[in-house]
Amino acid sequence: MNLYEKVLFHQNKAIQIALQLKDDRKLGVYYSNMGTYLEELGDYNSAIDSYTKSLEYRKVLDYKMGMIHTYNRLGSAYRLAKDYSNAENSLLAAQRLKQEINRFDTNISTYLDLGRLHIDAGDLKKAEDYLNKSLPLYLGSPWEDRIAEIYQAFVQLSLLRVLSREIIDWVTYNYLTLTLALILAHSKRPFIHKTTQGYRRRLTHT
Structure with missing residues (x-):
């Protein structure tokens, strides 16, 4: 069992315990962590599934900072999976939540991420606009x-x-x-x- 396999094994154990305890807060964290590990392994579809589960638990708690983080991670995973439409939707969802809670960095990282996204998608005009x-x-x-x-x-x-x-x-x-x-x-x-x-x-x- 290599390092990533060990990490995923233990993360799954943590998720099972949190499910038994019905601990929505920890489940939001654990599924997000799982998504990150899967994304690093290149299993983007499984990463998207994990991030989506994390988002569901964070929505139940109305934990907006956690939702922002998960939407950004979803944007990354969708981008790597070349699902550019869902990637953009996820990044814009994170931006809207930042606006709701008056985050002063609302547009800073979002514009850079959207610029990179449109470079990957081949829409160079949109990429230029966001980077500027x-x-x-x-x-x-x-x-x-x-x-x-x-x-x-x-x-x-x-x-x-x-x-x-x-x-x-x-x-x-x-x-x-x-x-x-x-x-x-x-x-x-x-x-x-x-x-x-x-x-x-x-x-x-x-």
């Missing part, structure tokens, strides 16, 4: 270190446009990404400075 919305929200936020992930998504978008023979957009996106990196190059945050310097060097050699 995402960047200014991250600036000055507690998650500023994730700006590097936005740059990486822009690079991926640029490459896809090149493959689509949209050469003008390749130049435009390289210029945009390099400009954004230069804006942040003198940031006082060491991580951001290091990251943007790396992108600057990489893009000047394309």
Whole structure:
């Protein structure tokens, strides 16, 4: 029995005990954890089933933060399973719940995730729109270190446009990404400075 098999075995045991005790809170957690393990194993359909069960228990408790987490995980699993419609619906459901509880980060991660999703789905215009919305929200936020992930998504978008023979957009996106990196190059945050310097060097050699 390998490590993942052991984890799944013990997680199943925990779920069985929680079912006997009718502990909805723990079942929401355990099924979500199970989904994460299955997703890492590449069993996306089983992961989706586990996340869906987690969501059911969290809805019973009206535990909105837990529901937000599970909707985001569902979005990830659907995306990996290439079910882009359900992935988008799950991410937007998480966003709506954030709005209900006035989370200040309502759109920050959602826009980045939706941008990546539409890159995978091949809808480059939607991907561009979401990524452009995402960047200014991250600036000055507690998650500023994730700006590097936005740059990486822009690079991926640029490459896809090149493959689509949209050469003008390749130049435009390289210029945009390099400009954004230069804006942040003198940031006082060491991580951001290091990251943007790396992108600057990489893009000047394309």
